[in-house]
Amino acid sequence: MLGEYRIEGRGAAEIAADVERAVGTGKLTPGQPLPPMRELAARLGVNPNTVAAAYRTLRERGVIETAGRRGSRVRPKPVTTGRDQLRVEVPPGARDLSTGNPDPALLPRLAPALAAAAEEGDRRPVLYGNDPVAPDLVRVARAELDADGVPEGSLTVTSGSLDAIERVLAAHLRPGDAVAVEDPGWGSVLDLMPALGLRAVPVAVDDDGPSPEGLARALAAGARALIVTVRAQNPTGAAVTASRARALRAVLREHPNALLIEDDHGHGIVDLPPHPLAGATRHWAFLRSAAKTYGPDLRLAVLAGDPVTVDRVRGRLRLGPGWVSLLLQRAVAHLWAGGAVDRAAVAESYRSRRQPLIDALAVRGVRAQGRSGMNLWIPVPDETTAVARLLQSGWGVAPGARFRLTSPPAIRVTVSPLAPADIEPVAEAIATAVRPSPSRVYG
Numbered sequence: 001m002l003g004e005y006r007i008e009g010r011g012a013a014e015i016a017a018d019v020e021r022a023v024g025t026g027k028l029t030p031g032q033p034l035p036p037m038r039e040l041a042a043r044l045g046v047n048p049n050t051v052a053a054a055y056r057t058l059r060e061r062g063v064i065e066t067a068g069r070r071g072s073r074v075r076p077k078p079v080t081t082g083r084d085q086l087r088v089e090v091p092p093g094a095r096d097l098s099t100g101n102p103d104p105a106l107l108p109r110l111a112p113a114l115a116a117a118a119e120e121g122d123r124r125p126v127l128y129g130n131d132p133v134a135p136d137l138v139r140v141a142r143a144e145l146d147a148d149g150v151p152e153g154s155l156t157v158t159s160g161s162l163d164a165i166e167r168v169l170a171a172h173l174r175p176g177d178a179v180a181v182e183d184p185g186w187g188s189v190l191d192l193m194p195a196l197g198l199r200a201v202p203v204a205v206d207d208d209g210p211s212p213e214g215l216a217r218a219l220a221a222g223a224r225a226l227i228v229t230v231r232a233q234n235p236t237g238a239a240v241t242a243s244r245a246r247a248l249r250a251v252l253r254e255h256p257n258a259l260l261i262e263d264d265h266g267h268g269i270v271d272l273p274p275h276p277l278a279g280a281t282r283h284w285a286f287l288r289s290a291a292k293t294y295g296p297d298l299r300l301a302v303l304a305g306d307p308v309t310v311d312r313v314r315g316r317l318r319l320g321p322g323w324v325s326l327l328l329q330r331a332v333a334h335l336w337a338g339g340a341v342d343r344a345a346v347a348e349s350y351r352s353r354r355q356p357l358i359d360a361l362a363v364r365g366v367r368a369q370g371r372s373g374m375n376l377w378i379p380v381p382d383e384t385t386a387v388a389r390l391l392q393s394g395w396g397v398a399p400g401a402r403f404r405l406t407s408p409p410a411i412r413v414t415v416s417p418l419a420p421a422d423i424e425p426v427a428e429a430i431a432t433a434v435r436p437s438p439s440r441v442y443g
Contacts, residue, residue: 007035010046012053019054020063023074033073034064060175062194075194088387090396095417097426098398100234100375102269103416106349107295108340110331117330132314132323133157136333141288141302144267150286151279154310156317157324159299161265161289162188164313165227168285168305169196171312172259173224180218180226182210184377184403184410186234186263189227202405205233207371209240212247219251225259226252230274232266232292232373235403235412237354239266239372245275252280259309260284268293270372271347283309290332292374293341300328350374353415353423360427366434368413376413380434383409389433395426 005027009015022028034040037055041048055072058064066072090096138155146152158164169179175197181189183202193200201223203214210228219226228248231239240248252258260281264274267288278284285305290298303313317323335341354370361368361378370376380386383399390397390411400410411430418426 015054016057060197096396113331113334126326134329140337164287167313178223180223183405187402208244219255227261230264236377237370249280262286265289353418364431386433393429
């Protein structure tokens with residue numbers, strides 16, 4: 001059944017580790033069936049309960065899936081093969097519009113802020129037992145959260161948005177729980193679900209955010225949490241409007257025990273106001289990352305939430321890294337409070353590339369989504385063909401498979417590298433790439 005590969009191990013942990021190693025190295029491939037538990041137990045000379053425990057661990061790790069009488073098999077996309085492996089190799093000479101990176105020209109200089117933070121560190125060295133959150137960062141973050149309507153609550157700091165999302169999920173959920181996620185949505189979040197042993201339940205997204213009807217279905221079906229992007233949604237550019245927020249809050253109030261996580265990674269690069277959902281449920285987290293505004297290497301996000309959630313996250317941090325570097329926290333506070341980024345100018349810079357490209361595509365009969373942020377989401381008949389044709393034309397784009405669960409095929413285009421002169425050529429290339437191939441008649 002497994003070809004040349006023979007699963008080994010005596011204990012459940014050893015068997016699970018052996019299977020996971022085999023998946024990671026390609027010796028066991030996605031979709032490949034595993035032996036029935038009793039059969040494998042007999043071959044290894046162990047109790048069937050030992051194999052059952054190993055398979056349970058592998059399911060919780062997102063490595064395998066079980067389909068009743070059809071048995072267990074390697075997941076089509078196991079956690080050991082993340083969506084980032086779907087990257088496009090952009091050849092020399094081609095323009096790369098696939099990365100999702102901010103425009104480096106719009107990022108502030110970090111040296112002055114880091115120097116100021118280092119000088120403060122020299123005056124007041126950080127030692128074990130110090131407050132893990134910089135007071136200056138708390139002040140500036142809390143003031144803006146208050147202004148944006150985020151409820152009062154505790155604050156802590158994590159190493160970026162994904163770290164915050166993982167810690168909040170782990171603080172409340174257990175393997176096997178279902179989580180409502182945006183579809184299409186951030187590929188790293190979609191990969192995180194099986195890594196934590198959680199089950200992703202897709203909720204459709206339009207320009208105004210997640211579908212209230214889709215969320216209601218997901219929660220009614222047992223989803224215990226919702227992850228939503230406030231604005232500059234990756235990959236569609238969606239931004240939650242005031243009316244959509246009201247509708248989503250109404251759904252959430254019917255499920256007060258659901259965990260709500262809001263990711264406002266677009267803070268600082270989008271001029272659309274946020275419309276938080278926080279407070280509609282008992283447990284919530286609202287987070288803001290420094291990555292898109294000040295630079296991806298500043299691995300820092302501010303997390304506000306209800307007292308129980310923040311206390312659990314802080315407690316787990318104490319048992320791991322302890323805290324996020326106060327040097328980085330002070331530097332971000334310096335950038336944030338000092339207005340190192342002209343937010344309106346940054347938002348306009350991205351809009352001035354995004355909207356003209358949307359308009360140029362519309363003229364050519366191609367629909368694109370991109371209400372905010374730095375990405376466009378363009379439905380296509382066939383992703384592989386569209387990506388390949390664009391590479392031939394000198395443009396690299398991201399295949400939608402990196403961001404989709406059940407939503408239709410598409411490509412993601414990052415506008416950050418574009419100049420005004422690029423708009424018409426890239427629009428023409430995209431329009432040509434998504435057109436059906438001309439039919440051939442053989443006489």
